[in-house]
Each structure stands twice: as structure tokens, then as C-alpha cells.
Amino acid sequence: MFGLMIADLITKENQFDIPSLLGKWEFIKSNNYNHMLEEIEKGCCANTFLVFHNNAPLSMSNNNFHTLCDEIVDICLILSFITAKCVTVTGSNPNSDIAFLQLGDRFLRSRAIIGFRALEMIKSFQELFASGISSYQIPIKERRLRLFLSHWLSGLTCFTMEDLFLSACVEMDIVKQCEITKSRQDLNYFKGMKEASQRYGIPELSKDFKNMRNDLIHYGSLSAVNYKAKSKVECAKVVADTLNWIDLYIINVLNMSSALSAGSRWLAKEIEIYLPSISVPS
Numbered sequence: 001m002f003g004l005m006i007a008d009l010i011t012k013e014n015q016f017d018i019p020s021l022l023g024k025w026e027f028i029k030s031n032n033y034n035h036m037l038e039e040i041e042k043g044c045c046a047n048t049f050l051v052f053h054n055n056a057p058l059s060m061s062n063n064n065f066h067t068l069c070d071e072i073v074d075i076c077l078i079l080s081f082i083t084a085k086c087v088t089v090t091g092s093n094p095n096s097d098i099a100f101l102q103l104g105d106r107f108l109r110s111r112a113i114i115g116f117r118a119l120e121m122i123k124s125f126q127e128l129f130a131s132g133i134s135s136y137q138i139p140i141k142e143r144r145l146r147l148f149l150s151h152w153l154s155g156l157t158c159f160t161m162e163d164l165f166l167s168a169c170v171e172m173d174i175v176k177q178c179e180i181t182k183s184r185q186d187l188n189y190f191k192g193m194k195e196a197s198q199r200y201g202i203p204e205l206s207k208d209f210k211n212m213r214n215d216l217i218h219y220g221s222l223s224a225v226n227y228k229a230k231s232k233v234e235c236a237k238v239v240a241d242t243l244n245w246i247d248l249y250i251i252n253v254l255n256m257s258s259a260l261s262a263g264s265r266w267l268a269k270e271i272e273i274y275l276p277s278i279s280v281p282s
Contacts, residue, residue, distance in 0.1 A: 002068060003093030006049040006076070007110040008040055008085040010118070016125040019132030020071055022064060023055025027125070045086075045110040050093050065098075071133045073106055074140055077149040079125075081250055082260065084116035086153055113156045115274055119247065120261035128259045136254055143253050148174050152246070161232075161239060161275040162216060168242045169213045175249065189213075197245075200252035205245050212238045221279035232280045236272035240264070 036046035079087040155167025176192025197204040211226035223230035243266040
């Protein structure tokens with residue numbers, strides 16, 4: 001049995017299973033979940049779930065071990081995206097037959113993230129993952145979602161509105177590069193966004209995104225030459241629109257629109273109040 005501890009997964013579900021290439025992953029809520037939840041709400045990291053893979057052989061091959069590690073990394077990234085928390089492996093469960101001496105570089109380190117909304121779920125995790133994690137791994141690889149979602153998580157540890165938006169701009173560059181690979185065309189930054197919008201049936205971002213991105217990258221301000229004389233509220237709206245576009249993009253890439261609400265979890269007013277701006281003060 002291969003057992004791991006999972007940090008910062010918050011859900012009403014007490015347990016759920018995810019089919020695996022080698023069997024299934026079983027997620028079980030920790031006995032002290034409520035206490036751990038209090039710690040997370042204070043801005044700490046805490047182990048809220050245990051996960052077991054009961055079909056993992058004691059003497060598994062390196063290939064099987066890497067398969068399991070890849071699966072749990074991808075599962076945790078998807079759960080992180082849904083919950084706006086850094087859901088990650090923190091170590092082996094004490095009852096595991098296979099134990100890590102230390103976590104390798106493929107695992108994200110736990111990081112406290114508070115203040116952001118989870119996506120609204122239409123289905124349970126049990127239903128969401130019913131087809132198995134392997135059904136998501138091809139689009140994860142094709143659209144470079146390990147890098148994308150890792151950077152998305154880093155953005156949620158931001159200090160300022162500029163931090164959050166800059167991370168989103170880097171994520172959009174990954175989108176552009178994927179579109180260049182897919183279409184075999186040389187696309188500029190904004191054209192890449194338009195191609196992805198058309199591919200996944202997502203409303204296109206306005207030119208305000210491009211203009212504010214260029215101002216931040218080239219002039220160090222959310223409002224400078226291209227997106228000129230804008231208030232913090234107006235800048236916050238572009239940030240919210242960008243993050244909501246990213247939500248739609250990920251949901252459609254992973255074909256999860258029947259399980260996750262495509263509503264707007266990012267609200268300009270909340271971003272404006274919650275995050276300071278070092279270049280466009282109120």
C-alpha cells in the first residue's frame with residue numbers, strides 16, 4: 001500500500017476515489033480535519049487528507065512508481081485549480097509500505113494561500129474524476145498545464161495586484177506558445193489569445209488586457225502609456241477578466257464544463273480591496 005499525506009484540500013466530501021492506470025487512488029479526510037481547517041484559515045498549511053493506492057506493489061518498478069507520482073502531481077494541480085489552494089503531497093503516510101526519505105523535485109512544496117474563492121462545483125470530486133486521471137493527462141501535457149498551473153498557484157501567493165497580473169501574463173505566454181505549436185503559425189502575443197479563444201469557444205479578451213500587459217512589462221505600471229490614466233478599479237477589472245478567462249480556458253482544456261461552473265469567481269471589487277497596487281494607488 002502506497003500512502004501519502006495531502007495538504008490544504010478543503011471539501012465537504014469525506015472521501016472519494018480516482019481511477020488510476022494501476023488501480024485507484026482513495027482520498028480520505030483526516031480525523032482532525034476540522035482543526036486543520038482552522039489552521040488553514042489562519043494562513044498555515046495543514047494535512048487535511050490522506051490518500052492511498054492499495055494496488056501499488058511493494059516491489060513496484062521504477063516505471064510504475066513514476067506513473068503513480070505523475071498521477072498524484074496532476075491530481076493535486078487540478079484540485080489546486082478548483083479550490084484556489086496549494087493542494088500538494090507533504091510526505092508519506094506513516095502506514096505506507098513505501099516511504100519517501102524526502103520529496104523529490106516533481107512535488108510542489110506546500111504554501112499557504114488564503115483570500116481567494118474556489119470554483120463552484122456542479123458535480124462531486126467522485127463524479128469529476130470518474131473517468132480516471134489518465135483521461136486528463138494528454139491535455140495536461142499538450143497544453144503544458146503542469147507549468148501553467150504551477151505558475152498560476154505562484155500568482156496566488158502575490159503581494160500586489162501587479163504580482164497577480166504579471167503571473168497571469170506569463171501564463172498567457174504559455175497559451176500563445178501552445179497555439180503556435182498547434183497551428184504551426186508564428187503568432188504574436190494577442191493573436192495567440194484570440195486563437196485559443198476560438199479553439200475552446202471562449203469570449204475573447206479585450207485589448208485592455210494587451211495594453212495593460214504592455215504597460216506593466218515595458219513601463220512598470222498597470223497604467224502608463226497604452227492603458228493610460230486608469231484608476232485602480234479599472235485595472236482590477238482587467239485582472240479579474242483575465243483570471244476568469246483563464247478559468248474558462250482550463251475548464252475547457254480539461255473538458256470539465258459539465259462538472260465546474262464557468263461563472264466569474266474573480267471579482268474586480270474584491271481584487272481592488274484585497275490587494276494593494278504599487279503603481280496605481282487608490
